[in-house]
Amino acid sequence: xxxxxxxxxxxxxxxxxxxALTGLIAFALxxxxxxxxxxxxxxxDLILTTRWPLLAVFVAIxxxxxxxxxxxxxxxxxxRAQRPVPAEPPAWRGYVANWFVPCAIAFVVVYPLFIFxxxxxxxxxxxxxxxxxxxxxxxxxxxxxxxxxxxxxxxDLGYVAFYAVGAYSYALLAKTFGLGFWVLLPLAxxxxxxxxxxxxxxxxxxxGDYLAIVTLAFGEIIRLVLINWVALTNGYAGIIGIPRPTFxxxxxxxxxxxxxxxxxxxxxxxxxxxFLYYVILALALLTCFVTVRLRRLPIGxxxxxxxxxxxxxxxxxxxxxxxxxxxxxxxxxFAGFAGSFFAARExxxxxxxxxxxxxxxxxxxxxxxxxxxxxxxxxxxxxxxGGSELLRQLDFLKDIFGPTFDPTQYxxxxxxxxxxxxxxxxxxxxxxxxxxxxxxxxxxxxSADPVKERHATEGLG
Amino acid sequence: MARDGSAVLRVEHLTMRFGGLVAVDNVSFDVERGAITALxxxxxxxxxxxxxxxxxxxxxxxxxxxxxxxxxALWNALEDVTQTGAxxxxxxxxxxxxxERMPDYLVAQQARVARTFQNIRLFPGxxxxxxxxxxxxxxLMRASGYTLLGIFxxxxxxxxxxxxxxxARAWLDRVGLNERADDPAGNLxxxxxxxxxxxxxxxxxxxxxCLDEPAAGLNPRESAELNxxxxxxxxxxxxxxxxxxxxxxxxMNISDHVVVLDYGVKIADGAPxxxxxxxxxxAAYLGVADEEVARVEAEVGL
Numbered sequence: 001x002x003x004x005x006x007x008x009x010x011x012x013x014x015x016x017x018x019x020a021l022t023g024l025i026a027f028a029l030x031x032x033x034x035x036x037x038x039x040x041x042x043x044x045d046l047i048l049t050t051r052w053p054l055l056a057v058f059v060a061i062x063x064x065x066x067x068x069x070x071x072x073x074x075x076x077x078x079x080r081a082q083r084p085v086p087a088e089p090p091a092w093r094g095y096v097a098n099w100f101v102p103c104a105i106a107f108v109v110v111y112p113l114f115i116f117x118x119x120x121x122x123x124x125x126x127x128x129x130x131x132x133x134x135x136x137x138x139x140x141x142x143x144x145x146x147x148x149x150x151x152x153x154x155x156d157l158g159y160v161a162f163y164a165v166g167a168y169s170y171a172l173l174a175k176t177f178g179l180g181f182w183v184l185l186p187l188a189x190x191x192x193x194x195x196x197x198x199x200x201x202x203x204x205x206x207x208g209d210y211l212a213i214v215t216l217a218f219g220e221i222i223r224l225v226l227i228n229w230v231a232l233t234n235g236y237a238g239i240i241g242i243p244r245p246t247f248x249x250x251x252x253x254x255x256x257x258x259x260x261x262x263x264x265x266x267x268x269x270x271x272x273x274x275f276l277y278y279v280i281l282a283l284a285l286l287t288c289f290v291t292v293r294l295r296r297l298p299i300g301x302x303x304x305x306x307x308x309x310x311x312x313x314x315x316x317x318x319x320x321x322x323x324x325x326x327x328x329x330x331x332x333x334f335a336g337f338a339g340s341f342f343a344a345r346e347x348x349x350x351x352x353x354x355x356x357x358x359x360x361x362x363x364x365x366x367x368x369x370x371x372x373x374x375x376x377x378x379x380x381x382x383x384x385x386g387g388s389e390l391l392r393q394l395d396f397l398k399d400i401f402g403p404t405f406d407p408t409q410y411x412x413x414x415x416x417x418x419x420x421x422x423x424x425x426x427x428x429x430x431x432x433x434x435x436x437x438x439x440x441x442x443x444x445x446x447s448a449d450p451v452k453e454r455h456a457t458e459g460l461g
Numbered sequence: 462m463a464r465d466g467s468a469v470l471r472v473e474h475l476t477m478r479f480g481g482l483v484a485v486d487n488v489s490f491d492v493e494r495g496a497i498t499a500l501x502x503x504x505x506x507x508x509x510x511x512x513x514x515x516x517x518x519x520x521x522x523x524x525x526x527x528x529x530x531x532x533x534a535l536w537n538a539l540e541d542v543t544q545t546g547a548x549x550x551x552x553x554x555x556x557x558x559x560x561e562r563m564p565d566y567l568v569a570q571q572a573r574v575a576r577t578f579q580n581i582r583l584f585p586g587x588x589x590x591x592x593x594x595x596x597x598x599x600x601l602m603r604a605s606g607y608t609l610l611g612i613f614x615x616x617x618x619x620x621x622x623x624x625x626x627x628x629a630r631a632w633l634d635r636v637g638l639n640e641r642a643d644d645p646a647g648n649l650x651x652x653x654x655x656x657x658x659x660x661x662x663x664x665x666x667x668x669x670x671c672l673d674e675p676a677a678g679l680n681p682r683e684s685a686e687l688n689x690x691x692x693x694x695x696x697x698x699x700x701x702x703x704x705x706x707x708x709x710x711x712x713m714n715i716s717d718h719v720v721v722l723d724y725g726v727k728i729a730d731g732a733p734x735x736x737x738x739x740x741x742x743x744a745a746y747l748g749v750a751d752e753e754v755a756r757v758e759a760e761v762g763l
Contacts, residue, residue, distance in 0.1 A: 290612065293611075293612050294608070294612065296611075297601075297605050297608055297611040297612065297618070298594075298597075298598050298601040298602045298605055298608075299602070299605075301591060301598070302595065304584070304586075304587060304591075305584045305587065305595040308584040308585060308587065309584055311518070311578075311582060312582040312583070312584065313566075313595070314569070315516065315518075315565070315569055315576050315582070315662075316569055316595060316596050316661070316665055317567075317569030317570030317571075317598065317665060318599070319566050319570075320566065326608075434586060436587070436588045436590075436591055436643070438588075438590060438591060438594065438622075438626065439588075439590070439642075439643050440626070440630060440633070440642035441643050
């Protein structure tokens with residue numbers, strides 16, 4: 001498109017043409033995916049049914065979306081890009097930056113009690129367990145992976161392996177030796193970080209795409225070992241009856257020395273859920289605290305320097321081997337904590353919980369949040385995990401689309417859409433600024449734009 | 462730093478082969494303590510390869526690279542250390558390192574050889590100040606008890622960090638980047654990035670500073686400023702400078718000693734004036750007259 005007046009005038013005919021073309025592509029793509037539905041009847045025969053109306057709806061949505069994008073969104077984005085950037089950010093941004101974190105922490109601390117007292121035992125479980133605990137687990141995993149990917153710049157596609165090591169460590173040690181949750185939590189972390197170092201050694205020389213492939217393979221190896229070493233892990237069937245954490249020795253059950261009985265409360269399963277919520281909240285905040293602390297220390301700065309230029313690091317006398325291994329070990333340790341919490345919460349684990357899609361989800365949280373940003377990870381986890389949980393709650397859609405409509409089936413589609421939108425709108429993640437923690441003149445955040453990864457193989461010249 | 466005529470670095474019979482290509486062929490020279498030594502030569506002469514060998518990024522195929530600090534008498538121990546197979550010897554009056562036996566990060570950390578790169582290698586997304594703090598990593602790492610004390614907020618680390626920031630500030634004043642301290646290094650103009658890279662290398666407290674084409678891409682004014690900076694570094698800090706340079710005004714104005722390489726072979730070695738008038742150097746840079754070529758061809762029987 002030529003510059004000047006022509007591109008400024010919105011071209012409706014062109015947008016329509018574009019939308020029609022997109023509709024055609026969508027038709028070709030969705031025809032086998034949505035247009036045809038195969039099912040098995042009672043006689044075990046394969047039956048092909050067609051869903052033309054649904055196909056038409058999808059094609060129409062895609063074409064309309066493309067039209068809006070070309071006709072309205074693109075010119076708007078172009079105008080926005082041309083607008084001069086104000087030298088001073090507006091004052092409200094300062095207030096938001098100062099008050100956001102304390103308010104958010106206060107909110108998450110009060111949240112389960114608020115739910116408990118408003119919705120009671122019956123309705124509260126869903127909101128604390130499915131939303132609260134589930135999101136917090138992924139926030140913690142995101143923060144852990146952020147050390148490896150966001151700070152040290154080591155693209156790890158097999159992060160869930162360390163989560164699995166933590167979960168199985170807790171499950172096996174608790175069932176075999178009868179050790180408690182609080183003893184095994186640090187032990188699971190140590191075992192996971194040990195595996196992190198073990199993985200770290202062979203991949204020290206790799207970066208970027210190559211590192212991603214090897215870590216992906218490592219994640220699969222761990223999963224396959226869990227499936228096939230039946231004598232230890234019970235294979236696909238998984239491990240059941242994992243002991244649950246107790247409150248200073250008081251179990252959360254209806255017995256006489258249980259939590260409710262000791263405190264003179266009426267028994268409710270919600271007490272355990274609230275307790276678990278605070279445990280994972282504490283673990284997640286610990287992860288965040290340690291990460292922020294490490295960023296102020298030389299090791300954290302060395303991680304970020306490693307992300308930007310490994311050769312320059314070596315020329316300054318930084319032992320890049322140790323620096324990478326500590327990043328892997330720290331990241332794996334927090335995954336191990338989260339894993340043992342997961343095992344304790346579910347009381348049942350199987351290799352099904354540690355598939356590649358989990359690694360991909362955690363990585364997506366880190367990338368969407370903005371590499372290296374702590375708050376970005378929280379927002380991305382709420383959107384990704386909370387969003388998919390929310391889809392489960394949308395029962396009213398069945399009234400519109402018929403009783404066979406299951407919104408959770410569209411989860412991945414919406415994920416994809418959300419990711420495309422975020423990458424169009426904010427290509428460097430939701431929070432694309434880096435906040436240095438040391439200053440000469442005064443605090444300010446810097447755009448992440450100059451941050452780039454370089455390959456170690458690039459010439460030394 | 463006072464020049465006493467002794468060597469800080471001895472390069473002896475350095476040879477580097479990449480497969481069949483001999484990039485550096487039996488090169489020997491000394492870098493004098495407290496002086497500026499320039500390594501020059503036409504493109505592809507092997508200058509950067511020599512640098513990469515000295516700083517440990519390449520393992521030389523043959524040769525010895527010995528660096529000494531402290532009392533020059535320590536040089537007498539060189540043969541003994543070479544025999545023992547040790548990387549280094551440290552005594553109360555100094556230390557001797559065999560750089561070809563050390564990995565790159567130890568060359569920087571223990572032998573204290575700092576370097577800059579031909580294509581600038583800053584940490585572009587980190588602030589100018591952070592770049593200078595990363596350079597002081599090893600000292601800060603010790604002060605933070607290898608992270609263990611630091612994470613629990615022991616006060617020893619705070620003091621060390623303040624010291625590191627003061628040192629960074631002093632260097633920023635020196636290279637005129639104080640105002641840009643909190644900006645990303647990648648946003649600095651080119652000349653400022655070159656100066657910052659030198660300041661970053663100096664923050665590692667080097668004994669030997671290796672500069673790979675520090676004046677490349679600078680305008681004449683910036684180039685003159687660089688000359689001034691390098692002379693200040695030479696005179697006020699206990700550091701010797703080895704630099705690769707194409708800009709002959711820089712070389713002739715500030716170097717105390719010039720080594721010339723051509724096709725991996727040393728063709729001249731001496732004071733700038735002597736090297737400038739050396740027939741081989743002129744031939745390497747400008748080529749030779751036609752009758753000269755005919756004579757050489759007759760000599761080798763072409």
